[in-house]
Amino acid sequence: MDDLRGRWAVRGLAAAAAALSVAAGLGVRAVLGGEAAKYAGDALYTVLLYTLVVLLAPRLRPWTAAAWAAGLSWAVELFQLTGVPDDLARHSTLARLVLGSTFNPPDLLWYLAGAASAALAHRGARAA
Template sequence: MPAPPSRRPARSRVRVLVAGLVVLALGLLSTRLLDGVAGDVVGGGLYALLVYLAIAFGLPRISAIADAITTFVVCALIELWQLTGMPAQLAEAFPPAALLFGTTFTLADLPPYAVGALAGVAIDRLLRRIRR
């Protein structure tokens, strides 16, 4: 039975998952290839893009703008959480946690998060066009 016209069509979870795997691979690769500011900027943007895609996967009917706003808020809250020192302690106990939560608060990480969230909107629209 087709969805009622008032409901937003769901994203293709397969496409979102594939995009997420590509972004994850690029993010891990960027940690090996890029140093300094370039690595921080690219890594922050890819991190936010991955958060965007995770939200899109979990909530396939959320609008792109709502997803982008949620992405930025989640990334900013994780960044602020670093001020508590808890992510650094977690990374000491389980080093891969540093990739997920970071360890050190840096205000300069916020602009790349915004760019990553906006890139999510662009990719989302591209995936929807491909779907049509």
Template sequence: MRRRLLGVAVVLVAVASGLAVHVGAADTAASDIAGDALYVIAAWGGLVALFPRWSSWLVGEIVLVWCVGVELFQLTGLPVRWAGEWPPIVLVFGTVFDARDLLVYAVTALVIAGTDAAVRRPRRRRLSD
């Protein structure tokens, strides 16, 4: 139950932070990178909330596949077209492809999965003692 609640809390904080960056920060490389990292973190939190027993690495892999898939989907031009019809869709699908985003997704997914695995490992050992 704790892990599920952690996932929900992470989603709420990441989405709030992402909205603050999206609305309040100047459109710079730093704000773009922050937004990308927060997108990964929100996706991670969502998966953890839904599937708290999944391994840290599995969650990280699925999140990375999702984020890369969304980024590649931008090459179709559909997200930018949809954003013209309903602007909030940008928060989920973005607009245009940026190869740098792929690197940000990979690094963030690796860091969050590694951190999660490191935190969970000692707890599992204590429970089995």
């Protein structure tokens, strides 16, 4: 019973972290602008994916969740090479937010930074 309760506690924290990462991403774009906002948004995109991975699989270790989040982010970025996300982004704001539009190699690095930051925060939270 305690294990089940613990998993639900982790899921609650992951859901709160997801909402916080979305708010941070929107806030960064509204306040900073330019490349700083873009790359912070990339990192926060992966933080959001990290929180969603933990929400679905609360028992994952932080670095495993980070690998999943970074891998998903990279998959979306590489999907942009097909041109499909760009076409979808022209017709849907949601598609633009979720899939982006054009491939940008530096984004791959920022996804790793977001995944590592989320894993470090997760490890710290687990230790506390």
